[in-house]
Amino acid sequence: MHRRTLLFAISSSTSDTAITVAAEAAREQQAHLACLLLRTLPGMPHFAYGASAYGVMAVPDEWLETLQSCRTAQAARAAEVEALLSRSNTAGDVQYATGSDADIRLLAARRALSCDIAEAADGLREDPEVFRDSVHGILFGAPVPLMVNGSPLAPRKRIFLAWNSSLSAARAAHAALPYFKAAEEVVIGCFDPDMSDTRDGEDPGADMAAWLSHHGCTVTLSQFPSGGRDTGSAIQDRAREAGADLVVMGAYGHSRLRQAVFGGTTRSLLEQTALPVLFAH
Known part of the structure; x- marks a missing residue:
C-alpha cells in the first residue's frame, strides 16, 4: 500500500482515536489519507414537499436554521480532522458535505475515482444512511475496492x-x-x-x-x-x-x-x- 491514496469514509460518529490510528498507519505506509466526512440532510418537513400555486417550495425558517447548524458542525469537525492529520504528520486531505442520499452516493463515488482503495471507517455504521449510501456510491460508481471492519493498510496472513x-x-x-x-x-x-x-x-x-x-x-x-x-x-x-x-x-x-x-x-x-x-x- 506504499504511495497509495486511501479514501477514508467517515461520519460525525467516527472517533478521534479511529482517525488517528488510520492516519498513523498511512504515515507508516507513505500513503495519502483522503478523508471524506459525510452527513445526511436533516429531515425535510412533510408539507415542504408540495409547492405553492406559484411553484415556490415553502420551507420553515427552523429547518433552514437546522441545516445551517449541521453545515457549521461539519465544517468544525472537518477542521478537527485536519488537525489530527497534522499532529500525526500524515499526508492527507479532508472534504466534507451534508446532503441527501443521492448526494452522498455521488460524492463518495467521485472522490473514490482518484483513490486506490476505500475504507468504511469505524463509527460509520452508527449513521446507517451514510454507511449505506457511501458503500453503494463507492462500489457502483468507482473502480476501486472497499474494505469494511479493518484497515486496508494492515498486513494479512x-x-x-x-x-x-x-x-x-x-x-x-x-x-x-x-x-x-x-x-x-x-x-x-x-x-x-x-x-x-x-x-x-x-x-x-x-x-x-x-x-x-x-x-x-x-x-x-x-x-x-x-x-x-x-x-x-x-x-x-x-x-x-x-x-x-x-x-x-x-x-x-x-x-x-x-x-x-x-x-x-x-x-x-x-x-x-x-x-x-x-x-x-
Whole structure:
C-alpha cells in the first residue's frame, strides 16, 4: 500500500482515536489519507414537499436554521480532522458535505475515482444512511475496492477468497492481488458450485488457484456444500475455520433491490462486524 491514496469514509460518529490510528498507519505506509466526512440532510418537513400555486417550495425558517447548524458542525469537525492529520504528520486531505442520499452516493463515488482503495471507517455504521449510501456510491460508481471492519493498510496472513466465477468475484480477486502475494496462504472457497461448462467448470476454482500460484501464492482450494444455509453465513463460518484475517468477495452479484428485499450474501457480509472484508463490484 506504499504511495497509495486511501479514501477514508467517515461520519460525525467516527472517533478521534479511529482517525488517528488510520492516519498513523498511512504515515507508516507513505500513503495519502483522503478523508471524506459525510452527513445526511436533516429531515425535510412533510408539507415542504408540495409547492405553492406559484411553484415556490415553502420551507420553515427552523429547518433552514437546522441545516445551517449541521453545515457549521461539519465544517468544525472537518477542521478537527485536519488537525489530527497534522499532529500525526500524515499526508492527507479532508472534504466534507451534508446532503441527501443521492448526494452522498455521488460524492463518495467521485472522490473514490482518484483513490486506490476505500475504507468504511469505524463509527460509520452508527449513521446507517451514510454507511449505506457511501458503500453503494463507492462500489457502483468507482473502480476501486472497499474494505469494511479493518484497515486496508494492515498486513494479512491468511486470506479467504469466496469464489463463484462471477465478474464481481474476479474484480475482487484482482484488486486483492497485493494482499494475496504478501499473505502466507490464500484459501479459495467455492460454495455449491455449478460444475457445468457454462458456469463454474469441471473443477471450480482451479483456474483461479493456478493464477494465484503463478504469482507465487500458497493456495488451498476447497469446495463446500452450503447445507441449505445462506451463503453469507457459510462464508463466515468457513473463513473462521480457516483462521482467515480477511475475506475477499465480489459484491452485489444480484440486484440491489433483490438484496434489499430478500437479503443476500453481500448484505450479510456488510452487516457483520467481526471479519474484515474486501468488496469489489
